[in-house]
Amino acid sequence: MLRILCLWAALAVSLTAAKPFDVDGLMRMKRLSDPQLSPDGKIVVFVVQTVDLAGNKKTSQIYSIPLAGGSPFALTGDGSNDRPRFAPDSKKIAYISDRGGSSQIWMMNADGTEAKAVTKIATEAAGLTFFPDGKRILFVSEVYPDCTDEACNEKKLADEKASITKARVYTSLLYRHWTTWQSKRRSHLLVVPVEGGLSKDLTPGPFEVPTFSLGGPDGYAISPDSKEVCYVVNTDADQALSTNSNLYTVSPEGGEATKITSTPGADVSPAYSPDGQWIAWRAQKTAGYEADRWRLFVMKRTEGKVRDLTEGINLNIQSLTWTPDSTRLFFTVEDRGRQSIQMFVINGAGSARSIVSGNATYDDMQFTPDAKTIVFTQQSGSRPTEIYRVNSADGKITPLTKMNDDVVADYDLPNFEEVTVNGAEGAKVSSFVLKPTGFNAQQKYPVLFLIHGGPQGAWHEAWSYRWNPQIFAAAGFVVVMPNPRGSTGYGQKFTDEINNDWGGKAYEDIMATVDNMATQPWADPERFAAAGGSYGGYMVNWMLGHTQKFKALVSHAGVYDLRSMAGETEELWFVNWEFRGMPWDNPDSYAKWSPSYFANEFRTPTLVIHGDLDYRVPLGQGLQLFTALQMKKVPSKLLTFPDEGHWIGKPQNSLLWYQSVLDWITEWTKKPAAPTP
DSSP: OHHHHHHHHHHHHHHTOOEEOOHHHHHHSOEEEEEEEOTTSSEEEEEEEEEETTTTEEEEEEEEEETTOOOOEESOOSSOEEEEEEOTTSSEEEEEEOTTSSOEEEEEETTSOSOEESOOOTTOOEEEEEOTTSSEEEEEEEEOTTOOSHHHHHHHHHHHHHOSOOOOOOSSSOOEETTEEOOSOEEEEEEEETTOOOOEESSOSSSOSSOOOSSSSOSEEEOTTSSOEEEEEOOOSOTTTOOOOEEEEEOTTOOOOEEOOOOSSOEEEEEEOTTSSEEEEEEOOSTTOTTSOOEEEEEETTTOOEEETTTTOOSOEEEEEEOTTSSEEEEEEEETTEEEEEEEETTOOSOOEEEEOSSSEEEEEEEOTTSOEEEEEEEETTEEEEEEEEETTTOOEEESOOTTHHHHHHEEOOOOEEEEEEOGGGOEEEEEEEOOTTOOTTSOEEEEEEEOSSSSOOOOSSOOSSSOHHHHHHTTOEEEEEEOTTOSSSOHHHHHTTTTOTTTHHHHHHHHHHHHHHTSTTEEEEEEEEEEETHHHHHHHHHHTTOOOOSEEEEESOOOOHHHHHHHOSOHHHHHHHTTSOTTTOHHHHHHTOGGGGGGGOOSOEEEEEETTOTTTTHHHHHHHHHHHHHTTOOEEEEEETTOOSSOOSHHHHHHHHHHHHHHHHHHTOOOOOOOO
């Protein structure tokens, strides 16, 4: 009888074994972000975004959990809510909510009760932050630069909406950016009393404040004594060619601003020390180069002397935070596809010290008032973001949230592996490799090479919703994610070596990885495919004209013709740097590295994907590629999204994207049918 029971138990386990990951699992996951530790160190609030497939939208709610541990509970439920920030006394939480029909600042008790609107501003609100004295709130709003009060903004907005003519007129560049055309409004910093009332514009004028950023810490901060606001702004006349943002300070009462930095490149992410003596920020030294190394600077406010803390660290600084006693500065570093937490002693002479590291991406670190506990987020290629804490007494990392454990338990999510090959000029080129569920080394597998964008970007030990390798591996592919020349996290020289060399060393690095995979006993070189977006799409287009080693290609938002790309993209500092000028300055480079010049060599079946609202790599690039493929009679398909930009974000569109990519690469990498006996 015992033997029968054991066999029955084994059968039950096999029937409930985790299954291969799919898009359904991806859509079920709760997307955690923006953890905020209360000033008294007792509670952590955070944002949870969920997918509403039926409504084709994503909504966000604010959750709370005790730092000591427990079950998280929702503080909000109506509309979409995010950006929670504690009042200095920890009793109230301000946040952004659209529950009233527009994005406004709301306030609630720390337990979620007694929620009420603070603002009713016509131009809406975002990015709120409490002043340390608890009397006012700083926030961001897109206002009309020539307006001095809310009434003016409200009237201009109403007049603009009522106008029958929707024509646009421009007299300068950067007239559109990423997914939007430049309107008559500009992003400014405003201040409003905590009890509500009229707001005041602290940054009047024609410039965007803070300067546009794709991520990273806030572009503004408030001094601990509440007497100064520091913000990021680029005041150069030609915004399309300049990356020269600087830090300015201004009184919360308004008035003339003071410039406090002078780096030729970008100065961003200001952070005051809790004692008010120091201000830290991230900076790039090279003008016009958006992929220059992010350094960590500090300045003693009474002296004005600037120090580069990271002169000896040849890696990018991503985020930063001070310890409560202002003696140490914690920061994150991008390092070979991982992101660790490190620390500097401000008045010490030593080097940085690693605090939290591993095969993962760590971020969002915050301290309890006694500095004995750190709260942070952790994610990897096999686990989505969750919130953790670590106590300095024992160094043990403890998960604070487990909001995706139920979904993760349903699926097999293999860990990333890492391989290294010799690339161009003998450089070491790393790749992450993900093998399918139930991988058997005795079998032959199709291999999918994913090419990252940037080109100064990288694949990381991090969870992804837009290009999730787990989904491709679960479909039966060995997934290979190379970090070739141009990738970040491998030293600035490695990053710089793609400048004006887009199809050169990076292509050789990738093909060295491809050749290495072809020697693996489990890889089927007759069933190789490649896919990439943005620069990754460029590389796919370059491969089209330079190799026949792939049976299928997917080009998403890929650069096809460099000359026309330079004329219709918006961030001109990018092409101006990468190709040493515009097409009329350096025509040979634009011809040498443009995939369009090699269309006669196109043979590989290619899926072309593009968003109509993509102004970074405009739609014309995808249309030109598809035209060439069709004219050359190469099997090809065009998929466009009228309501998407550079990235595909809407849930139903994301489903279609994944299904289309999987269908295409699967169709062209099928195992040949066995011959009839």
